[in-house]
Amino acid sequence: MTVNELAVYLHLPKSSLYRLLKEGQIPGKKVGKHWRFHKPAVELWLGSVADQHDQAVTVENTEAFFMSGESHDISEHANLFAKFDVRRNQLARGKFHGTVKLVKTPGVIVFEESYQRKAEVQGASPGDYVTLGTNIAAHRSEILWCGKTIDEQRFACGGPGAPIDFLMPNRSHHICILVKPELLAGAIGQHAYDTLVGSQTIDFTATAGQALIKTVTESIREFAKNPERLNNSYIVSSLESRLLETLSTCFTVSNQVDRLRPVSRHQAYVREAIIQAERSDRPLTVMELAVAVGVSRRTLNYAFQNVLDTTPHAFLQTHRLNAVHRELAAADPKESTVTRLALKWGFSHAGRFSLLHRKLFDEMPSETLQRA
Secondary structure (H helix, E strand, O other), X not given: OOHHHHHHHHOOOHHHHHHHHHOOOOXXXXXXXXXXXXXXXXXXXXXXXXXXXXXXHHHHOOOOEEEEEEEOOHHHHHHOOOOXXXXXXXXXXXXXXXXXXXXXXXXXXXXXXXXOOOEEEEEEOOOOOEEEEEEOOOOOOOEEEOOEEEOOOEEEEEOOOOEEEEEEOOOEEEEXXXXXXXXXXXXXXXXXXXXXXXXXXXXXXXXXXXXXXXXXXXXXXXXXXXXXXXXXXXXXXXXXXXXXXXXXXXXXXXOEXXXXXOOOHHHHHHHHXXXXXXXXXXXXXXXXXXXXXXXXXXXXXXXXXXXXXXOHHHHHHHHHHHHHHHHHHXXXXXXXXXXXXXXXXXXXXXXXXXXXXXXXXXXXXXXXXXXX
């Protein structure tokens, strides 16, 4: 088979095939300047991939495991967190690249995640965990959580099932800690626990925050090198104890839960606009969005220019592109068409829509549908 024939056979874009070839994952040979693929060899490779997937599912059902993943599409990245009730939209143009490294024990989940492109995330924290997270990007990078900046001192937090929303800049890098409620309450005390789950952010001292970040990142790196150590119940218990002890120290020297820092009106307007757009199951106009936020169209324009360096019109267009992209990635190519889904979200010109989609996601909408 040629590259084109293999792309049709596997329902993958050619860019993904070339990446697999570069990484040496898919069997193929170069004849002159052209790649050729032996169908039985490809079928054997597909079988091995399926076996690896089955093993991964088995591992995920155990009490403790390490998982790492890499994605080149924001819809694919969402699949790395299939059990999380969140939705991601890409806001900056270009090929998406995301990574995640995750360690799970019976009572705790910690993960480290990165986004190459600016994105917004909305949803709810897992219903059986308390969530804390913060920004660890080495370069100047501001992550907004529920309208507030999080950093090595200010951590995002939320009780089980609490609503969440993020604004991630380009090249963002963050960590997240999820703890079973009964474990956290026992470690930090009931009063601190009640205060925490009723808040959106918590301020630790800079030293305590850095200690917590170090504990999480070092634990992830430790098990990334030796994931089999999670088969040892003593090591798993030690990890949980170390995290809970560090959290207890953080709350002991904590400055103030949800200490008031000024949040600009523009940040509040943009956050509300994103929430309103995400709630709508149809395309919105800028005027409808301004009315939903409760400000004038002019004020909303100033807010978006100030916070996201874009206009409400451009944001809504990007939001609609994400909606189509998400539906294309989940559609059945035999039952859905690019044109029908594009029209549903207000794109009446097929050629212009394809161009906009390629600029934002670095692939044609037909490739997204084929990949589904």
